[in-house]
Amino acid sequence: MRLSPRHPRYASLRVRGQLARAHASGLVVPEGLIAHGRGEAFDYFLGERTTPSARAAERVAAEWLLAAEHPVVSVNGNVAAIASGEVARLVRAIPHLEVEVNLFHRTGTRARQVASALRAGGVAHVIGVRATARIPGLPSDRARVDRRGIYVADVCLVPLEDGDRAEALRDLGKRVISVDLNPLSRTSQSADLPIVDEVRRALREIARAAERRKRSAAPFAFVPFDRYAALGDALATIDRGLTRAAARRRRPPRRPRAGRRPAPGTPGRSRRTP
Amino acid sequence: MRLSPRHPRYASLRVRGQLARAHASGLVVPEGLIAHGRGEAFDYFLGERTTPSARAAERVAAEWLLAAEHPVVSVNGNVAAIASGEVARLVRAIPHLEVEVNLFHRTGTRARQVASALRAGGVAHVIGVRATARIPGLPSDRARVDRRGIYVADVCLVPLEDGDRAEALRDLGKRVISVDLNPLSRTSQSADLPIVDEVRRALREIARAAERRKRSAAPFAFVPFDRYAALGDALATIDRGLTRAAARRRRPPRRPRAGRRPAPGTPGRSRRTP
Numbered sequence: 001m002r003l004s005p006r007h008p009r010y011a012s013l014r015v016r017g018q019l020a021r022a023h024a025s026g027l028v029v030p031e032g033l034i035a036h037g038r039g040e041a042f043d044y045f046l047g048e049r050t051t052p053s054a055r056a057a058e059r060v061a062a063e064w065l066l067a068a069e070h071p072v073v074s075v076n077g078n079v080a081a082i083a084s085g086e087v088a089r090l091v092r093a094i095p096h097l098e099v100e101v102n103l104f105h106r107t108g109t110r111a112r113q114v115a116s117a118l119r120a121g122g123v124a125h126v127i128g129v130r131a132t133a134r135i136p137g138l139p140s141d142r143a144r145v146d147r148r149g150i151y152v153a154d155v156c157l158v159p160l161e162d163g164d165r166a167e168a169l170r171d172l173g174k175r176v177i178s179v180d181l182n183p184l185s186r187t188s189q190s191a192d193l194p195i196v197d198e199v200r201r202a203l204r205e206i207a208r209a210a211e212r213r214k215r216s217a218a219p220f221a222f223v224p225f226d227r228y229a230a231l232g233d234a235l236a237t238i239d240r241g242l243t244r245a246a247a248r249r250r251r252p253p254r255r256p257r258a259g260r261r262p263a264p265g266t267p268g269r270s271r272r273t274p
Numbered sequence: 275m276r277l278s279p280r281h282p283r284y285a286s287l288r289v290r291g292q293l294a295r296a297h298a299s300g301l302v303v304p305e306g307l308i309a310h311g312r313g314e315a316f317d318y319f320l321g322e323r324t325t326p327s328a329r330a331a332e333r334v335a336a337e338w339l340l341a342a343e344h345p346v347v348s349v350n351g352n353v354a355a356i357a358s359g360e361v362a363r364l365v366r367a368i369p370h371l372e373v374e375v376n377l378f379h380r381t382g383t384r385a386r387q388v389a390s391a392l393r394a395g396g397v398a399h400v401i402g403v404r405a406t407a408r409i410p411g412l413p414s415d416r417a418r419v420d421r422r423g424i425y426v427a428d429v430c431l432v433p434l435e436d437g438d439r440a441e442a443l444r445d446l447g448k449r450v451i452s453v454d455l456n457p458l459s460r461t462s463q464s465a466d467l468p469i470v471d472e473v474r475r476a477l478r479e480i481a482r483a484a485e486r487r488k489r490s491a492a493p494f495a496f497v498p499f500d501r502y503a504a505l506g507d508a509l510a511t512i513d514r515g516l517t518r519a520a521a522r523r524r525r526p527p528r529r530p531r532a533g534r535r536p537a538p539g540t541p542g543r544s545r546r547t548p
Contacts, residue, residue, distance in 0.1 A: 037311020
């Protein structure tokens with residue numbers, strides 16, 4: 001099916017198409033497609049744009065990543081499929097940021113696919129294709145990380161991360177910056193700095209904020225962040241989005257039905273309620 | 275990954291597993307997995323149970339299907355994958371209900387797969403494997419129906435239907451009963467009788483209501499249904515669910531971090547904000 005750029009859902013349908021193709025190649029797993037759908041529902045009520053609160057969080061994220069000794073961004077199949085270019089831009093803005101392949105459903109093939117999607121997006125250096133260490137507190141297949149990356153990181157940027165992993169990283173004393181559209185997910189709830197925004201928008205905004213920040217002479221610092229306020233803002237925005245959508249659709253316009261009469265050979269019609 | 279029945283998300287994860295397997299066989303398309311994820315987000319806020327308002331709508335749906343001269347339930351890949359047994363039960367309760375294969379992304383193979391999933395679920399008679407008619411007002415590939423089914427139906431039960439098709443059926447003067455977890459979707463908005471409930475719960479409840487209803491001697495009738503009230507109720511429930519979830523998680527319990535000290539060889543930790 002061809003898609004017109006004037007379709008009201010063009011952007012969203014295009015990303016769906018990207019994911020479906022990435023799925024056909026094995027890069028994205030079925031669970032990743034379902035997770036994307038959940039995110040879509042939240043983004044719809046967020047208005048499909050970066051909220052002022054998310055933008056503020058993205059600025060702090062840029063500051064933390066610049067302040068970090070060993071920052072790592074962890075990339076899974078969904079992120080590689082739709083946001084490899086954004087990861088590349090982020091690395092250009094924050095050159096000491098390591099990019100690590102991180103798969104919930106890990107196979108050697110998928111790890112290599114994530115790495116090559118990232119390279120195609122412009123990321124020169126990718127680690128984690130072979131896992132060389134384990135983080136404690138997780139089932140063995142999901143504990144595998146790169147000894148040069150997440151294992152020694154002080155700040156982990158984890159877009160679209162699984163809740164158990166986000167918690168395990170935080171329990172290790174690492175600062176966790178999550179990107180997740182659901183402010184109620186365990187990932188958002190356990191992160192030190194939860195960003196409630198779509199992953200491409202969020203990575204672009206963090207990169208922009210880092211580029212701006214580097215122009216100032218002030219030393220980078222782990223400035224405090226009020227995670228409760230951020231999550232509360234996101235929920236309030238979703239709530240308003242829901243109320244607004246409901247009001248807008250209370251009396252939806254309908255195409256007229258009265259003029260139509262069944263012509264000979266017309267498909268069946270229902271008797272109307274008297 | 276093995277799944278414990280005691281996992282808090284067991285039911286939801288089991289359905290995800292069913293869909294992933296059905297997807298591997300080609301029965302469910304990638305877009306179907308994404309759509310399922312969107313539904314999950316809505317169901318979460320509905321409390322993952324049938325609301326009193328949905329139950330009332332399911333009772334009216336049973337009445338309409340019993341009153342119909344030619345009722346048809348249209349079944350796509352997702353419905354066949356997770357609710358074939360429920361469709362079979364519905365047909366036992368309403369024996370003149372035709373079951374028609376209805377695919378947005380139609381191929382002969384997928385149509386046959388839907389039919390065999392339905393047969394495996396206990397549905398003896400399935401139509402629509404070969405499309406023999408078209409409904410007006412839709413792109414040709416999505417207009418294809420069975421001349422003995424949707425084409426002549428007076429009442430169409432369309433679980434998980436695409437918005438364009440739901441509107442086209444309604445414009446033909448058919449009574450449309452939708453099952454869709456999103457009360458704001460075009461399908462829910464255009465249906466004469468929108469049921470905002472999970473498909474398996476909805477079909478089970480319609481079947482139960484039909485079984486009860488048949489014990490009464492009163493003639494079946496197209497009793498009126500207030501679709502605006504039903505959609506408003508669903509939105510109000512989602513809104514309350516959101517507020518409740520937000521309140522519950524305002525101060526999430528966290529595993530203690532204080533006692534942990536980095537032992538020799540322990541992965542990197544972050545300097546904390548003073």
